[in-house]
Amino acid sequence: MLVHATLDFPGWGDPNAPAHLHVAPEYLEQAYEKTATPNVVTAVLADYRSYDTMFETAVVFSAGLACFFLLRVQSRKKEEEEEEDRYFRHLATDMVIRIRTPSMHVPDSPYLQQLDPYWTPRSLIVRAACRVLTPFIQLFALYVVAHGHHSPGGGFQGGVILGASLILVALSHDLRTSMKMTPEKLMGVLSPAGVLIYAGVGALCVAAGHNFLDYGALAEWLGTAPEAARSLGILFVEVGVAVCVMATMIIIYANLSSAGGHKQGL
């Protein structure tokens, strides 16, 4: 039935297909003049359809929130009830200590390393290669965010690459190390902060007397032409999107890989 329906579809790559005839040519022909953003996809995403993208960011945030509540909250309760045996390795002597009393507090010390009962260390080559690669991946992610106006890229893509570079740390070392680098609380603040940056830029436009998310309003404060202000406004909201996506990726990964325990990852 679906195959039969395709007989009425326009052929592949047909420039006169109905999808290309209504609003799309206007975007293509006017986006550069009105927003000074050569990448039309970015211009449409963050300017013409900025409400859509703002709530998209909110969807990402609420997905991270859902993972947190589904996995993390439950496992915290369980953690309080039954504490498993904990293992510590003394780095100088390589002795391993097992602690069976849950109430005993072990202070953080540079001489002791907490071990996970099931987790096995990665090989040195994998760890070293990932350590060298990670900063370059992060630099590329920042480039993708900042250069999204002139080349393929933008907030979502850059945020995902940034999040993936931090997940690579968690995969190549262990989850404990990566949770020290990206603390849960910081990520929990950054994720809604991204949405707030986006909505805040919109609110600034209202404060300047224009419509919500009408970046042309920022021209006076930035001291530029309205077109350039639109371009900068797009950059601001893309940064907000990137921050939110990165934090949410890490929250989702950390909760999924350890079933909410944040102890031993994959």
Next chain:
Amino acid sequence: MESITGLILAKYNYWMYISLMMVGLYAMIAKNNLVKKIIGMNILQTAIILFYISIGAKKGATIPIIMHSEGHGHEAVHAVQYINPLPHVLMLTAIVVSVATLGVALALAIRLYARFGTLEEDEINDQVREAP
């Protein structure tokens, strides 16, 4: 004969997406394992994303990044030269939604596994029926 090859060349992309979509739909309905259902859902989403992207294609057109140079303006933009940006924008957001749904679905699967000790749907149903 000529018209049939023309028809296949013009429409085969849609048929690919239809078959991908059916694979995903079958996995979602018929498979018993919840993780396989989630994979089926992702295949279905991918099929729809590919479908939209292929709608955006135009013969002989380039990516929707306007040619520009500093200083001396730019030539008039003809929409025929650039592929349609709108499906790309819509699918960019659809990809994000699919990641979000995947994360939440996997989190739910982990909770179910912790509760019932299995991911097979019929076994979970049996356990739910036995314990009122």
